[in-house]
Amino acid sequence: xxTEKLKAGxxxxxxxxxxxxxxxVIVSQVDSLYNWARGGSVWPLTFGLACCAIEMIASATSxxxxxxxxxxxxxxxxxxxxxxxxxxxxxxxxxxxVVRIYNQMPEPKWVIAxxxxxxxxxxxxxxxxxxxxxDRYIPVDVYLPGCPPRPEAVLQSLNYLQEKIxxxxxxxxxxxxxxxxxxxxxxxxxxxxxxxxxxxxxxPPANPNIKPLEEVTT
Amino acid sequence: MSHIVSHEPILMKFPGTNxxxxxxxxxxxxxxxxxxxxxxxxxxxxxxxxxxxxTGVDYLEREIKEKxxxxxxxxxxxxxxxxSRMDVVYHLYSMQKQTGPLVFKQRTNxxxxxxxxxxxxxxxxxxxxxxxxxxxxxxxxxxxxxxxxLMWDEFEGHPMRKDYTEPFDYxxxxxxxxxILEKHQRGKVIV
Numbered sequence: 001x002x003t004e005k006l007k008a009g010x011x012x013x014x015x016x017x018x019x020x021x022x023x024x025v026i027v028s029q030v031d032s033l034y035n036w037a038r039g040g041s042v043w044p045l046t047f048g049l050a051c052c053a054i055e056m057i058a059s060a061t062s063x064x065x066x067x068x069x070x071x072x073x074x075x076x077x078x079x080x081x082x083x084x085x086x087x088x089x090x091x092x093x094x095x096x097x098v099v100r101i102y103n104q105m106p107e108p109k110w111v112i113a114x115x116x117x118x119x120x121x122x123x124x125x126x127x128x129x130x131x132x133x134x135d136r137y138i139p140v141d142v143y144l145p146g147c148p149p150r151p152e153a154v155l156q157s158l159n160y161l162q163e164k165i166x167x168x169x170x171x172x173x174x175x176x177x178x179x180x181x182x183x184x185x186x187x188x189x190x191x192x193x194x195x196x197x198x199x200x201x202x203x204p205p206a207n208p209n210i211k212p213l214e215e216v217t218t
Numbered sequence: 219m220s221h222i223v224s225h226e227p228i229l230m231k232f233p234g235t236n237x238x239x240x241x242x243x244x245x246x247x248x249x250x251x252x253x254x255x256x257x258x259x260x261x262x263x264x265x266x267x268x269x270x271x272x273t274g275v276d277y278l279e280r281e282i283k284e285k286x287x288x289x290x291x292x293x294x295x296x297x298x299x300x301x302s303r304m305d306v307v308y309h310l311y312s313m314q315k316q317t318g319p320l321v322f323k324q325r326t327n328x329x330x331x332x333x334x335x336x337x338x339x340x341x342x343x344x345x346x347x348x349x350x351x352x353x354x355x356x357x358x359x360x361x362x363x364x365x366x367x368l369m370w371d372e373f374e375g376h377p378m379r380k381d382y383t384e385p386f387d388y389x390x391x392x393x394x395x396x397x398i399l400e401k402h403q404r405g406k407v408i409v
Contacts, residue, residue: 092370093368093369093370126388126397126398126401127384128377128382128384128385129368129369129377132387132389188370188371188372188373189372190372190373190374190375191373191374191375191385192385192387196387204389204390205389205390206390
């Protein structure tokens with residue numbers, strides 16, 4: 001074991017690290033220690049919108065047991081929660097309340113869009129009253145497809161989220177550099193929500209069949 | 219709950235009412251609706267004490283082709299125009315006698331639809347009449363709290379009406395089909 005290796009703690013390989021652990025020495029980075037602790041106790045918000053919520057509830061029951069991954073503490077208040085599982089159809093009438101709840105959550109906070117409806121509007125996408133995906137207004141960390149996804153899938157999405165948390169860089173992550181992230185709450189108008197999406201977090205998909213304006217004019 | 223409520227006594231008691239054989243429904247003149255509903259609820263022969271469902275039905279003006287036998291004894295196809303109308307349908311049950319449903323209809327026009335509210339008779343109508351008001355735009359006279367229930371208050375139009383046009387908010391999809399294809403061919407991509 002050389003001192004150079006110890007100085008460059010980041011480059012410590014796993015075998016050396018486990019060797020050191022056996023000797024009773026733990027070498028770590030602040031980032032990984034923080035992220036390890038936070039990833040192991042993600043507190044979700046008790047919050048359901050449609051049938052997906054039933055599967056989310058089922059993932060907390062003894063059969064599937066979300067507490068194996070440290071997330072059994074469903075919080076009834078957004079002030080105490082880290083994770084928002086948007087479980088179900090987000091109607092246009094409900095969308096402002098979802099954004100408002102997100103704004104009330106303290107940093108660091110994460111969002112799982114659960115089910116086809118929360119991702120894209122699902123079967124109701126072309127309807128008049130369903131939002132075409134919650135990612136139009138708030139940043140989504142994990143997209144969990146399914147209609148509805150099974151509890152195992154909920155657990156897997158939580159695993160993905162924990163993986164994401166473990167690779168977070170505290171110095172550059174917006175959760176730590178920007179303060180509490182808050183996004184504008186959309187307002188109701190006669191036909192639709194205003195604005196229809198938040199350009200800061202989402203842009204409409206480009207139609208590959210339509211040529212850009214410059215090409216058409218030349 | 220399969221016992222059928224016989225409608226003949228109602229027709230005898232209230233001459234203005236009709237029995238729509240095709241729909242299996244009692245069609246009631248709007249002016250008498252509350253009186254008939256109260257009578258159906260309080261009369262011991264019916265005791266229709268529970269209104270399980272309220273909904274609206276929107277009929278546009280349409281042409282109906284019918285086959286009839288003319289004077290010469292030949293089959294003939296006759297077309298006639300049926301005027302537009304708006305129905306408000308109530309499904310009534312009797313918990314006491316275990317009978318029902320009796321289908322109870324109020325009929326009105328599409329342009330200025332207005333019927334009597336039956337909330338004073340059956341309390342369970344309140345929210346469902348609000349829904350009909352919201353989605354069909356039917357005005358319920360005598361409703362204690364008539365406002366939108368599913369859509370937001372600022373919303374314009376009544377989405378369940380046949381002639382409702384939804385906002386054009388199509389965005390690009392890889393595999394458009396049917397109505398979506400139509401929107402796709404209109405070409406404009408907005409959100």
